Amino acid sequence: MSAVLSEAEAMARALELASRGPRHGVNPQVGCVLLSPAGEVLAEGWHRGAGTPHAEVDALSALTDPALAAGATAVVTLEPCNHQGRTGPCSIALIEAGVARVVFAIADPGVRSAGGAERMRAAGVDVQQGLLAEAAEEFIRPWLTSVRLHRPFVTVKWASSLDGRAAAADGTSQWITGPEARADVHRRRAEADAIVVGTGTVLADDPALTARDPDADGALFPHQPAPVVIGTRAVPSGSRLREHPLPLRHYATHELADVLDALYADEVRSVFVEGGPTLASAFLAAGLADEVLVYLAPTLLGGPRTALTELGVGTIEAQRRLTITDLSRLGDDIRLVARPRPGAWAPTKE
Incomplete structure (x- = not known):
């Protein structure tokens, strides 16, 4: 029966x-x-x-x-x-x-x-x-958000030390977090339609922007996020992005809303922003982040290389409050997922 x-x-x-x-x-x-x-x-x-x-x-x-x-x-x-x-x-x-x-x-x-x-x-x-x-x-919050706002759901990700640094003073950043956290990032990349960086990250780090399976000796996941670059500087012909399984999409602009509009029209419903402090801060300041994904490592770096830059917060009354939705330990590191509180950081559509 x-x-x-x-x-x-x-x-x-x-x-x-x-x-x-x-x-x-x-x-x-x-x-x-x-x-x-x-x-x-x-x-x-x-x-x-x-x-x-x-x-x-x-x-x-x-x-x-x-x-x-x-x-x-x-x-x-x-x-x-x-x-x-x-x-x-x-x-x-x-x-x-x-x-x-x-x-x-x-x-x-x-x-x-x-x-x-x-x-x-x-x-x-x-x-x-x-x-x-x-x-x-x-x-299905990411899909619902995308369809309701007519733009992709945006996750802004960064990894930092406990004192909020994304790199050492000389710019080196590999690796702040441990293998468990990095594996989690790749699994989440594989769930996104696109992964977004700025030209500064491309020129400094030459990222591959692929999603690799830690349980398969680093082989590519069957689904790969489309590589997206935002910024007016050229992507070098020898960049590893040129070897990505999917075509590179380079938007020579700093108008983030326009980029999201174009991606949505191309059936992209979720993007994973990994573009460094400048691009992450730009998405946050513009109210275009639906989720923040942070990996905190139990280390201290000091120096000027903070995970975020300017957010347009001039006074404590203007601070950008979020709600933590997940707090998990991955090896020695902490994964924190948070979202803007309802009514806060809301992007405007003309």
């Missing part, structure tokens, strides 16, 4: 299923559980990436008998889509399958993809929104 779940338990399971899909890319992670009228699990599905069946269709295709969908309940982490993209509308697929009830956590904020709930209700499907909404919001 199949497991019997409440709708809340099924939503928790759907979120677990969603986590199996890729965090990178233009599509969100979505999971779906199909329940019989008695609450038995009929099938499960999740989205495996762009161009593959969406979670609802994946679950429908996993049914041992398509007729079982008639009268069933679909529990989905995100409102079923209502548009024809690389795949067809999930709202129509559920209607045509005979699903009687759809429970989803959060509404789809996409201009083209929203409207599935309305279409299903018009077809006589019982539709309910909001189950485990807070958990689902947090789970």
Whole structure:
């Protein structure tokens, strides 16, 4: 006999299923559980990436008998889509399958993809929104932020000593943190659509901007973030960036909002800023950082090479407050994840 779940338990399971899909890319992670009228699990599905069946269709295709969908309940982490993209509308697929009830956590904020709930209700499907909404919001926060703001979700990362230095006085910085922290950085790079640095970092460090798997002797992860350089100086022809698996995108400008607009138009939904103190501070000062990722090493360096430069804070009343969302130990180092407090640092759109 199949497991019997409440709708809340099924939503928790759907979120677990969603986590199996890729965090990178233009599509969100979505999971779906199909329940019989008695609450038995009929099938499960999740989205495996762009161009593959969406979670609802994946679950429908996993049914041992398509007729079982008639009268069933679909529990989905995100409102079923209502548009024809690389795949067809999930709202129509559920209607045509005979699903009687759809429970989803959060509404789809996409201009083209929203409207599935309305279409299903018009077809006589019982539709309910909001189950485990807070958990689902947090789970796909980067994608939701990107779609709502029409720009990529921005993570600003740096590594520093306890006294806030990103390098020694002579500019050397390899390595402030230990291998566990560096491995974590590479795993997070592999979850981003793009990795961003400034021309100053390119000229000083000649970075590769690849994501390497520490569990595979440093081999490249299957997914690589696209290398992005911001700044008016030229990238040398012999730069290691020229050997990256993906084409280099060089924006000869200092207008960060314009760069983010261009990246969003090119289906980039998340960027990982690793460009050194100048670029990190520029994103923060402009209110364009959605998340701060800091690796703190138990060492002291002193000197002028601070992790951040000018943020436009002239008085203590203007300090930029954040909320810490994660604090973990990685070897000898500390990983800290924080986000701007609601209403603070908000970027403006003309």
